[in-house]
Amino acid sequence: MSTSIVTWVGALVTIGAFSYLFKENVMYRTIEHIYVGAAAGYVISVGYQNLLTKAWRPLVNEGHWLVIIPVLLGLMLFGPYFGSKLSWTRRYPLSLIIGVGAGITIRSAVIEQLTKQLASTALPLKTINNVLIVAGVLATLSYFFFTFKPTRTLTGVSEVGKWVIMITFGAAFGNAIMGRVSLVIGRVSFLFGEWIHLIKQ
Amino acid sequence: MLIEGRVAGLVFTLITIGTMLYGINKAKSKLPNVRRIAGLEAIDEAVGRATEMGKAVFCTPGWADITTSTAGATFAALDIVGHIARLTARYDTRLVVAVSYPNVYPLAEQTVQQAYLVEGKREKYDQDMVRFTSSEQYAYAAAVLGMIQREKVAACVFVGQFASEAVDFAEAAVAVGSIAIAGTTSTYQLPFFAAACDYTLIGEELLTAGAYISKDTARLGSVHGQDLAKLIAFGVMLLGAILCTLNINVVVDLLSK
Amino acid sequence: MKREAPIVLAGIVGLIQILEHFFDFEAIAAVTVELQNWVIIVSAFSLALAAINLAINHTQKISAKKAGAFDSALLLITMVFTAVAGIFWGMESSGFKFVFNAIIDPAASAFYAMAAFHVASAAYRAFRAHNAHAAALLITGVMLMIAKAPIGEAWFPWMPTITNWIMSVLNLAGVRGIMISSAIGMICVSARILLGIDRSHLGLGRD
Structure with a gap:
């Protein structure tokens, strides 16, 4: 059996987490709260480091005064806690975050998910597989027409799309199961190998 | 250039x-005219069921930050959270919203608060409704699984961006006998939601939610x-x-x- | 002005992100880098806000002696210990590393692995589904499982050929169709915000 306290705590944490599979219980609850607390402490430490490297040091060491703006914006998040009259302050930091997020979404979606996929679908219709790929993509896309008049053709094509989607889901599902099983094996070998040395490492 | x-x-x-x-x-x-989207229609039914049973409604806007490429899904998820909050405010049903990323937290808090304000139930808003869990993926998952079990929920709504925790959530909801409604744009997680949940919003159906629910011109x-x-x-x-x-x-x- | 300024700010910030992606201008690239730093700084404050919420909720549970008060105390103790260890002793300190190696890492691995059991029960649920679409999902899923398992391949040697075809033709088509429509949806959701058409996320509603 292992004499390492890290391994022991790790094993108890693993058993506690797995115990959820039977029922939510005291052990799970304990592990859950310890884990959430530890993870919160971890991200607080990372957040502190970010403030140090991105705000405090550039300000103090390099005289980079511009960082005062995001610091002020950050402080404005707390405005609503000082009365409803200050609730507007939160809108400014949020608009910065939302603006960046919306911009990044557009730039990431349009090339990787759109133009590259359109180009890859424009295949020569010389093999059955290519015909099926093009037809499958078009049918799937038809499923996502929300406002067009439901003519017989559109309804039929989008129904084919729904079938393609379901087969896609089935394929992804079956594909994932075996990968997930190997993860369980990894945890079992930790418990029986590293912890109680029942399996030779 | x-x-x-x-x-x-x-x-x-x-x-x-x-x-x-x-x-x-x-x-x-x-x-x-927007075609019927069953998953979105089911939300009202699910909240109604929770109200009748005197149980809570649980929802989470996913595990993703709003400063990343999946922000669109999170924005759509927050629209759904807002809609659910209006319904729970209207019917005096208990609501639990679990948030993963810190940047999403003030948005979710504001969304729920505003919903209660619009419904004239400002005093019913409770800070415990919107709960920050963790941006660490599995700490978030652990917290959500625990909440679903402990809060006696009758309706679970998982919308936004998810990773491997998706199937855990769906199964946890089913295990407590709750209606499970899910929606994501992640093609990796959609199959698990489709297999385990009662209703699934597939890809763009989620992104249409805001319009569908609000009926805004x-x-x-x-x-x-x-x-x-x-x-x-x-x-x-x-x-x-x-x-x-x-x-x-x-x-x-x-x-x- | 109080209502319009956040919309304008979001619009400008978003536009800069988009322009930087398509145009090669040094000035825009520099502004984008600065903005991304700003986001990291503001995110640290969001984290503080969220952590305060977590602490308040659990402190209230303890002071009200509600059910789960003991668990809340555990959460707060671990949170404070880890944060103190990370901030004052450093993220390379033995205290911080202990929390990471003994709690965070094994818990994450265990929860990740737990999905395997849930995938199995989700498959069982799909088995009981009584509509044709669910049956399509199930049959394809089972075929893929058989093809991936060594014993399945031994019993049905032709199965991998079929499943490879499903993956490279039907699965590809489905994923691509979902991806293209989602991309268009994502662009519109984001553009509505940047153009000030959708103001609800800024707490402004539509007026």
Whole structure:
């Protein structure tokens, strides 16, 4: 059996987490709260480091005064806690975050998910597989027409799309199961190998 | 100077935004009919069921930050959270919203608070309704699994961006006998939601939620604009395939520019 | 002005992100880098806000002696210990590393692995589904499982050929169709915010 306290705590944490599979219980609850607390402490430490490297040091060491703006914006998040009259302050930091997020979404979606996929679908219709790929993509896309008049053709094509989607889901599902099983094996070998040395490492 | 390989992307961005603005403008004179989306219709039914049973409604806007490429899904998820909060405020049903990323927290808090305000139930809003869990993936998962079990929920709504925890959530909801409604744009997680949940919002169905729920003219018009953009994409692929068959690669070349 | 300024700010910030992606201008690239730093700084404050919420909720549970008060105390103790260890002793300190190696890492691995059991029960649920679409999902899923398992391949040697075809033709088509429509949806959701058409996320509603 292992004499390492890290391994022991790790094993108890693993058993506690797995115990959820039977029922939510005291052990799970304990592990859950310890884990959430530890993870919160971890991200607080990372957040502190970010403030140090991105705000405090550039300000103090390099005289980079511009960082005062995001610091002020950050402080404005707390405005609503000082009365409803200050609730507007939160809108400014949020608009910065939302603006960046919306911009990044557009730039990431349009090339990787759109133009590259359109180009890859424009295949020569010389093999059955290519015909099926093009037809499958078009049918799937038809499923996502929300406002067009439901003519017989559109309804039929989008129904084919729904079938393609379901087969896609089935394929992804079956594909994932075996990968997930190997993860369980990894945890079992930790418990029986590293912890109680029942399996030779 | 335009960056090589991204010209087609810029053109498509402009086309999509153009069709969206056209759709919005058109909606001012004629509101488009949006086809029924079962997953969204089911939300009202699920909240009603929780109210009748005197149990809580649980929802989470996913595990993703709003400063990343999946922000669109999180924005759509927050629209759904807002809708649920209005319903729970109206019916005095208990609501639990679990948030993973810190940046999403103030948005979710504001969304729920505003819903209670709009419904004239400001005093019913409780800070415990919107709970920050953790941006650490499995700490978030652990907290959500625990909440579903402990809070005696009758309806679970998982919307937004998810990773491998998706299947855990869906199964946890089913285990407590709750109605499970899920929606995501992640093609990796959709199969698990589709297999285990009662209703699933597939990809763009989630992104249409805001318009569908609000019945707002501009947003509904925008959905019509989205359809027009898809029709253009449909045409480009079909034309590209036909031309490719004739050994003319002009469409593929243009898309690669 | 109070209502319009956040919309304008979001619009400008978003536009800069988009322009930087398509155009090669040094000035825009520099502004984008600065903005992304700003987001990291503001995110640290969001984290503080969220952590305060977590602490308040659990402190209230303890002071009200509600059910789960002991668990809340555990959460707060671990949170404070880890944060103190990370901030004052450093993220390379033995205290911080202990929390990471003994709690965070094994818990994450265990929860990740737990999904395997849930995938199995989700498959069982799909088995009981009584509509044709669910049956399509199930049959394809089972075929893929058989093809991936060594024993399945031994019993049905032709199965991998079929499943490879499903993956490279039907699965590809489905994923691509969902991806293209989602991309268009994502662009519109984001553009509506940047153009000030959808103001609800800024707490402004539509007016």
